[in-house]
Amino acid sequence: MNREVFFSLLALDSYNRGYGANVDGLWETGRIGAAKIRPFRPDEQSGWQDAGFYAIAYEWNGETVISYRGSNFEIVFDTIDAALDSPLVKDIWNGWTVGAGFNQASQAGLAIAFYEDVTKKSVFDFGNGAATLTGHSLGGGLAGFVGALSYNNAVGFNHMPYGLAAKSQALFEATRRAVSALGLDHYTVAQVVEGIEGRFRDFVEPTRTTDIGAKSCPLLHSIPAPR
């Protein structure tokens, strides 16, 4: 079977497992085609339903694949301002602050946590080929987000934009490491960002790119992980 076609099936499969499954009778164990479902660890899904998040991982011909489910959102807005308050925004990219990055209970935070649980690697451990990410709609956006942070391939289907979210999270991590490496522990990350005028402007300009290669994280490359 064509590789991308099979990824589309895995992207669909995340809608059919776990809580709120679209299809009855499918367990969170077993196989789909040649892909074997990775067993969940105890309470690994804690907080998922609260956040409207779900993901599932597979082993497929020696490759680890993570499929993120997309949340539903209603088309109830008729102005840009209303769109900013839509469930789309609230469900997906809310929870990011300069001081703490993405909240661990947000969809983005949970997407990172699941990636790290499955691969046993930090999302900032670049280019390790630890997993391929996939998903549809919001799930595709989460796949691109995690893929961009971790330099792993992602295959999204009608996916949401994710580039700025990935840059924002990379910004937070870079600043956190800089604060630690420079021994500025008495400052918070937020205070450091506030104190630097203009430096982060280029990082957080809005972009329409959906290029998975959001590799322009110079701050992150140049600062080693704190010991």
Added chain:
Amino acid sequence: MSLSNLRLKRRSFVASAALTFGAALALSGCGGADDTPTYRYRLTLEVDTPEGLKTGSSVIEVETDVAGDYAIATPGRVSHELRGEAVTVDLGDGRVLFALLRSNSDSDWASRVMFMLAPAYAGEGAFQNRFDAMLRKRAEMALPRYFPRAGHLDARSAYPMLVTFGDLSDPTSVEQVDPDDLAATFGEGVRLERITVQMTDDPVTTGIEERLGWLGKIREMNLEREDFPSDIPVGDFSGMFKKETIR
């Protein structure tokens, strides 16, 4: 750059993101807020024992949302949120039977059981008619052993998953209980009499964490899948006993 400017840039990003859904934006005002009512029901277990009938019950609250015709990604999708906890039945001698918020095959059992017991309708408005019929039924109902076969699905257990623990302080001592043979777990003379459900306005039951101190702390215990019996789903282990997705 101040934090407020960073937030403004983020709103600009979001505006850009919203514009990429241009076709969807054209369908303005076609969704609408969902007003499907929230309801509560009491789940009760009755167990015959040599010492007499033992019972336990729990009030569970269900919020149902029906996605609009133009929702993305799945129009018309029915989703649920739940607030409540598993039923506990004290059988004496420290033995406790738990009826979970899921069945063997359905992790959303507690969100759907009342709807599944309502008469099915056909045609336009079938879901709403069935939902309304469910709300109107206030009498106590005994659960059938199985839901009828439907489409590709064989007859599925209509009962919640039943479990007990060898040691209530040790989540890995969980053991599934056969509803058709409680005696195999609890000894001769112990038998499930029936399981009932009934719509109610009583407050949602709370307090199970006083009995199960590890609820919500499983991840801190660094337990692995292999520490639990293979027939017990563990991905949302604590969630089988208590849910608070409705705030």
